[in-house]
Amino acid sequence: MRFTSETSSDGVSEQLFTLGEIPGVLWTRQGATGTRPLILMGHGGGQHKKAPGILARARRFVAECDFAVVAVDVPGHGDRPKDEEYHRIATENQARVEAGAELAPLIAAFQALVARQTVPEWQAVLDAVQQLEHVGAGPVGYWGVSLGCGLGVPFVAAEPRVRAAVLGLGGALASADAATRITVPVEFLLQWDDERVPRDQGLALFDALASAEKTLHANPGRHGEIPAFELDSSLRFFVRHLT
Amino acid sequence: MRFTSETSSDGVSEQLFTLGEIPGVLWTRQGATGTRPLILMGHGGGQHKKAPGILARARRFVAECDFAVVAVDVPGHGDRPKDEEYHRIATENQARVEAGAELAPLIAAFQALVARQTVPEWQAVLDAVQQLEHVGAGPVGYWGVSLGCGLGVPFVAAEPRVRAAVLGLGGALASADAATRITVPVEFLLQWDDERVPRDQGLALFDALASAEKTLHANPGRHGEIPAFELDSSLRFFVRHLT
Numbered sequence: 001m002r003f004t005s006e007t008s009s010d011g012v013s014e015q016l017f018t019l020g021e022i023p024g025v026l027w028t029r030q031g032a033t034g035t036r037p038l039i040l041m042g043h044g045g046g047q048h049k050k051a052p053g054i055l056a057r058a059r060r061f062v063a064e065c066d067f068a069v070v071a072v073d074v075p076g077h078g079d080r081p082k083d084e085e086y087h088r089i090a091t092e093n094q095a096r097v098e099a100g101a102e103l104a105p106l107i108a109a110f111q112a113l114v115a116r117q118t119v120p121e122w123q124a125v126l127d128a129v130q131q132l133e134h135v136g137a138g139p140v141g142y143w144g145v146s147l148g149c150g151l152g153v154p155f156v157a158a159e160p161r162v163r164a165a166v167l168g169l170g171g172a173l174a175s176a177d178a179a180t181r182i183t184v185p186v187e188f189l190l191q192w193d194d195e196r197v198p199r200d201q202g203l204a205l206f207d208a209l210a211s212a213e214k215t216l217h218a219n220p221g222r223h224g225e226i227p228a229f230e231l232d233s234s235l236r237f238f239v240r241h242l243t
Numbered sequence: 244m245r246f247t248s249e250t251s252s253d254g255v256s257e258q259l260f261t262l263g264e265i266p267g268v269l270w271t272r273q274g275a276t277g278t279r280p281l282i283l284m285g286h287g288g289g290q291h292k293k294a295p296g297i298l299a300r301a302r303r304f305v306a307e308c309d310f311a312v313v314a315v316d317v318p319g320h321g322d323r324p325k326d327e328e329y330h331r332i333a334t335e336n337q338a339r340v341e342a343g344a345e346l347a348p349l350i351a352a353f354q355a356l357v358a359r360q361t362v363p364e365w366q367a368v369l370d371a372v373q374q375l376e377h378v379g380a381g382p383v384g385y386w387g388v389s390l391g392c393g394l395g396v397p398f399v400a401a402e403p404r405v406r407a408a409v410l411g412l413g414g415a416l417a418s419a420d421a422a423t424r425i426t427v428p429v430e431f432l433l434q435w436d437d438e439r440v441p442r443d444q445g446l447a448l449f450d451a452l453a454s455a456e457k458t459l460h461a462n463p464g465r466h467g468e469i470p471a472f473e474l475d476s477s478l479r480f481f482v483r484h485l486t
Contacts, residue, residue: 203446213470215460215462215472216435216460216462217459219457219458219459220454232479236475240472
């Protein structure tokens with residue numbers, strides 16, 4: 001793990017790093033020492049580790065809860081090179097949708113493929129970050145919607161360090177099987193008028209989660225229109241389960 | 244409006260009253276003076292105005308938010324005399340269910356009938372309570388699940404003073420039509436394994452609400468098993484919309 005820059009603003013420190021080929025960012029309270037809860041955040045499709053939605057949430061998790069937050073670029077996103085295979089598949093999918101194919105199953109298959117790479121990558125990120133003195137091996141949470149849900153469900157299912165997860169904007173086609181292996185508390189965000197994930201697919205993914213405590217928050221609006229008050233709720237959810 | 248008793252504990256004052264034939268209870272902060280937000284609470288079937296679920300919520304709304312809270316007995320419940328017509332219908336329904344009839348449509352028809360009486364009753368209660376010096380004509384919220392939803396949906400649809408409502412454990416059969424006339428913010432509670440309200444009926448009622456801001460909170464468990472953290476959420480919802 002190699003740190004490449006460190007800046008801070010409003011009491012939040014931001015450290016860019018690379019872990020092997022993976023570019024990442026770690027946020028902690030400025031001057032933080034000792035073990036604290038850690039949130040791993042998975043960004044959406046076409047976004048990156050410092051996309052506005054990630055950044056805004058990460059800063060609040062740090063500033064209001066004193067958590068550490070880590071996010072890395074998904075293959076083919078952000079500061080990572082174009083992945084030829086993924087790029088080819090995405091281009092083919094685009095052509096199929098234009099020819100009338102259904103979008104959801106194509107997204108699902110693609111996310112399942114990428115998850116085979118990101119699950120071990122994110123586990124390596126946890127290993128590395130938890131060795132830092134100002135993060136340590138405390139409780140871990142996961143936050144990710146859309147692509148961050150498609151990749152997050154198999155990750156949370158595979159990684160016993162994760163004790164609570166906010167997921168959403170994803171459907172059962174992609175990850176119902178992995179969802180049946182998730183038993184930690186989940187807050188699941190669903191957009192009632194999601195143009196990318198059919199409503200019944202989102203409900204079916206929530207249904208598939210094996211967690212004894214899981215809570216579905218559904219709000220009107222399209223895929224990208226999660227209301228601001230849900231961030232307050234995510235924050236309280238993590239405080240409840242990680243502290 | 245005639246007050247029949249006043250007690251207080253832990254800083255919460257409880258005043259029993261009758262308004263015509265309607266027995267009710269008003270909770271306010273002890274020593275409260277002046278106008279404040281008011282929550283009208285509708286109890287569940289077979290319950291009454293001081294059922295444990297009502298009492299626990301009312302006390303928190305008062306103690307933590309300084310709201311006034313009012314609840315009255317639904318006809319045939321609590322301190323009200325048995326209503327012969329309702330009792331006859333309930334008995335007939337019971338017999339039909341035992342003979343194999345579906346429960347949900349019977350409940351729906353019954354609640355629609357009772358609502359024709361409770362909507363004007365509750366409006367009269369608001370009129371009376373808002374004239375009290377320690378309540379006044381401030382913003383009004385409604386909280387009610389199960390029977391409190393079946394009666395609450397037509398009430399909220401009819402009563403322009405209500406600015407926000409927590410509803411749930413109800414289905415579209417009972418009140419989808421009235422729901423299309425509700426435009427205020429709603430937090431809607433659904434129990435994923437509700438044995439009384441079929442899941443698709445609950446989702447359809449949420450769907451029918453015309454509110455631009457509505458949020459569905461679904462949790463695993465049976466009809467009576469709303470998790471405790473939802474009360475925290477109801478509280479924040481009312482604070483957001485009534486203060």
